[in-house]
Amino acid sequence: MPEQILESYQVKRLDILDEKGTLDDSLAPSLADSELMRMYDLSILARTFDQRAISLQREGRLGTYPSIMGLEASQIGSALAAEESDWLFPTFRESGVYIAKGLPLDMIFQYWAGDERGMKIPDTMNVFPLAIPVGTQIAHAVGTAMAIKYRKDRAAALVYFGDGGSSRGDFHEGLNMAGVFQLPILFLCQNNQWAISVPREHQTASKTIAQKAIAYGFEGIQVDGNDIFAVFKATRAALEKAKKGGGPTLIECFTYRMGDHTTSDDASRYRTKDEIEKWKARDPILRLRLYLEKKGLLKEAYQEEVQARSKAAVDEAQKKAEKAQPPDPRDMFTYSSASLSQRQARQIKDF
Amino acid sequence: MPEQILESYQVKRLDILDEKGTLDDSLAPSLADSELMRMYDLSILARTFDQRAISLQREGRLGTYPSIMGLEASQIGSALAAEESDWLFPTFRESGVYIAKGLPLDMIFQYWAGDERGMKIPDTMNVFPLAIPVGTQIAHAVGTAMAIKYRKDRAAALVYFGDGGSSRGDFHEGLNMAGVFQLPILFLCQNNQWAISVPREHQTASKTIAQKAIAYGFEGIQVDGNDIFAVFKATRAALEKAKKGGGPTLIECFTYRMGDHTTSDDASRYRTKDEIEKWKARDPILRLRLYLEKKGLLKEAYQEEVQARSKAAVDEAQKKAEKAQPPDPRDMFTYSSASLSQRQARQIKDF
Amino acid sequence: MATMNMVQALNLALREEMERDKDVIVLGEDVGKDGGVFRVTEGLYSHFGAERVVDTPLAETGIVGAAVGMAAYGLKPVVEIQFMGFIYAAIDQICSHAARIRARSRGRFTASLVIRTPYGGGVKALEHHSESTEALFCQMPGMKVVVPSSPRIAKGLLHSAIRDPDPVIFLEPTRLYRMIKEDVPEIDYTVPLGKARIVQEGKDVTVVAWGSMLQRTMQSVEGFSAEVIDLMTLSPFDEETVLQSVKKTGRVVIVHEAPSNCGLGAELSATIAEFAMLHLKAPIIRVTSYDVVLPLPKLEDYYLPTVTRIRKAIEMTLQY
Amino acid sequence: MATMNMVQALNLALREEMERDKDVIVLGEDVGKDGGVFRVTEGLYSHFGAERVVDTPLAETGIVGAAVGMAAYGLKPVVEIQFMGFIYAAIDQICSHAARIRARSRGRFTASLVIRTPYGGGVKALEHHSESTEALFCQMPGMKVVVPSSPRIAKGLLHSAIRDPDPVIFLEPTRLYRMIKEDVPEIDYTVPLGKARIVQEGKDVTVVAWGSMLQRTMQSVEGFSAEVIDLMTLSPFDEETVLQSVKKTGRVVIVHEAPSNCGLGAELSATIAEFAMLHLKAPIIRVTSYDVVLPLPKLEDYYLPTVTRIRKAIEMTLQY
Ligand SMILES: Cc1ncc(C[n+]2csc(CCOP(=O)(O)OP(=O)(O)O)c2C)c(N)n1
């Protein structure tokens, strides 16, 4: 049936650094060499930490751990694009974000070993403790953005979630509220193609996650999530826009979960080796290295040095975490509420 | 920043019968005179019922009641487009749908008087009892559509909700699942511009509700919700498509809640007389009458006859509802579960 | 002193808190221009503006979740959920986050927020408009649950709830909104959370109630020497006051609107059975609604506790 | 007879029900190819196909709401919620619809469906992966709540739950999934809902438990003449069996994993205090987790009931 056309929309994608490490200069963000090296150093540190966490879990020294392998560009690129004043809301799979923001590595180990003290985020860091119920952190970021706007602070909220998270009602209610109130917030979806065993195309029938922003009246864009420059540039731009009163943005980082869902998962049950191989070639760290080598910034000696430095830092952190005093059982009581109830006061005497 | 374009989308609108009762023949659905008259008769009956319900509430003979004035075209046009085999899921503001589907008027009165028996839908009708928690019925329709598809029945689900309902997570989770499973379902949003005191533009920042379908990978369209032909045609087409395996559709009926939110609301607290006047001119029944008059189908005598017939039917229903036996308190127990628990068996002895 | 009903008292408390502390923000559906469907936020929108009295989209999960994020940033959100029957979508945020963020972050982040909602039946309302599911929230460590029984108490409790460092579910008995008028002191006063109130002293039986059932209880105790306790804070409830009274009277009747099964009455009874058993002269009796799906208005009077049922329960305990 | 663990027993029950009745549909996150994160649905996808073993998007509200619509159409949905900590988003659909659709439509529509979910702690899991909030669901009229304590019982209860005409929350103690192996009869048998089981007879004290706490309870009663009751159906629970036992022993200890406040132990205690008071020789003691936010693994052992605490409670009641 013929009808009149009310609106037209387009869904766009940004690519800057390709798999061979070739840069599109016309699009590249201007970054000092030191900043480029910081991106590289942090990527290596994050992967080193990640691999250590996996082996510690295998040895029974950590609990279940979700690997970030393959997501380093999305996490570090976006975290570095945020300012100190911005508030970040990670999912459970965000080691790279915490590391880029400077949460002590030993605390991250401590948390995954089953100790709440690892998520006692330092007062100087505006980062939420990780959220395990998928999608639920989106609402928190929206509320913080409302508070930022109310206080007229120069800051924005940056909330992370996955392709699976985009199916939850929390996603809808959060993005809709952000659109209505024109909030200073960036919704960053790491579409890593899988939600445990459920592939992206069974998670939603929309061609992209980015286009879901059309439903909320603000801009959405897809970026190559394995391209740290594309992620950095899009994130920086969205946060700037937000702080200028330009409202929310949805960024879909098109990336890939290279490892199992967690250490208790076996991805070979539901996905093919070929797929994994295909994505190995797109490794976000590989292409950054190739680029920096071409640029002459990355001598072999330096690469070894970074590896060594990262290993030392992770060794150090692991030691510190493992020789920390066990938590006091009374903490269960003292941190449930500001003060003890009559019943808790009776119960705590057991310790 | 320049980017490549991944997708393009358009949002369309359908208009067939304008406020003056002028028809766009090129778009008009082919309807026999008897079908046209049925639309008119039901519209008058629905409005007569609606006004009676309001006055009965004022007299304290009914509880709170939500008027459908202004929504007759959206409700009757869509309900008539559905087949017997289709399953309908109304909101709390759907008297027109129940009436078009043939639920005895006395049962509708009985329900609004606070008696569950009014929602004991006859086995011959595939219509759900009305849902009061906004948006929650969407999931039920999705599940029924899954069952229809599983059983390979030739049927579709048709679920109603409002502009306010489109903000709930249920909307998102339901439409997303429908897209993923390519379900035989029609999502029909009566955008009547208000959710109690919250205007449409504060409910969501998207230009239309129709465009929200873009987020789920299926078709959305806006129709003039005060144009019974546009509603009928779009609904029929969407249900046909669904039954042919074409998947879900979202229809936004652009309409207006002419009355207060409910009998306990006073809309003058939050909206202007001008607005109401503007929409009076767009009354869905008015334009249908003008059209049928031009077409020579509506002699004055007949109009009076329809009015009289409707009044008689409503009188009759009211009498029947009011002289019905009061419900048996033991029904509280016998309908909570299939069988009584030990505790209920003890408690029911009180009656 | 001014005489006011509970709606007016709550409205005044909100107004005073917003005057006192500009971090206090009211948000919910229709709380703005419309002043809330029960008019509890009446006039706040015109006085404090749309920035502090926020009409939200229709999204309970998002509203409460946003309040958690606001509170973490340092604001004091006071959420209105239009009816308790619509709070269920927000339980995920309440139970998974509001109640746990302090423990999760070892005190770095807290959720100092209030969720107000009309509660209880007896007003011949639509389905989902007469809920009394307080026990859902009482069992969540980290949450507080409060129910006022009169205008003066409502105002004092709401002040305390808003100033509390932790999340509070504030249940407002719909039936009492306009039923009772009472003198409410102009001066800034609070009613502390976690403390029950002895409404009248007595020696033969302790009757515990809250919300609109308190008023029904008072009608029922005439002629008995009953010690009546208004619990006010349902969680964590004031065990000392309850136990002390029971140890004195030796008999207990608990009255509430929710069905008996796993209602708060069960917890009161169990606490008494554990810590005052030796003082009991009679079985602990609960007078509650029946254990059935909440009926529509035509059957509601059969469902709710009546004066007759309460009196019968008291007489029953007195036979021992 | 074949020896199997609880995962295998549940898997077999699902398989048999799906063979028996083609209206039985399994849906949830990762229940298909992956066979569920605990492998309870292992092999069902390859055997029955994607139409009957449905991998859904990540949307708990939508999944349970859809199950209500499927059931209304005549199917028998068996939903898997990946962990009990993620069921909270579905409470709106469970409490507002699954539990009420029969009453609302006066029997025209019913919600004959099962919601299975891993439940309870003791497995050193992540936050939200060790929940024991059964009482949330026990207090909803119209809902049934079931917890198996062994492979054989798990299979029989799941058969009954799937064949039940009303909605059932089926809580699977994660800790027991692979801990106990047991002979499970090949023949089609059921364990009826609403009936408790006397695990061992005794004369001095009645100990009530369920799920993984039953096993811990059995370790604790050695040396006592304790009558141990496995409740199995938590709501509506088998009052007769419990009261009969209490009238015999005169002493009660209730053990559960949830904190004490408004846990199911409160309801058990209150029912006993109302209907068996005169037979009681000692206070009714609840041994539960502490009333605090569920801790992470490093503190979990301090949080959960221990054999020592259970034994102390029994000894305490025996002093009377
Ligand atoms: C509400 C909720 N449901 C289910 C789970 C169990 N679960 C943990 S991660 C996960 C998949 C998440 O997928 P996605 O959002 O894409 O994030 P990713 O794991 O890919 O990083 C699921 C189902 C959960 N944590 N929360």
Ligand SMILES: Cc1ncc(C[n+]2csc(CCOP(=O)(O)OP(=O)(O)O)c2C)c(N)n1
């Ligand atoms: C989940 C939920 N929240 C709040 C309410 C109270 N309420 C009843 S109708 C309504 C507005 C609904 O607006 P819309 O969806 O546009 O439907 P309309 O009333 O316009 O027909 C609200 C907030 C409710 N019924 N359900």
Ligand SMILES: [Mg+2]
């Ligand atoms: Mg993913």
Ligand SMILES: [Mg+2]
């Ligand atoms: Mg509306």
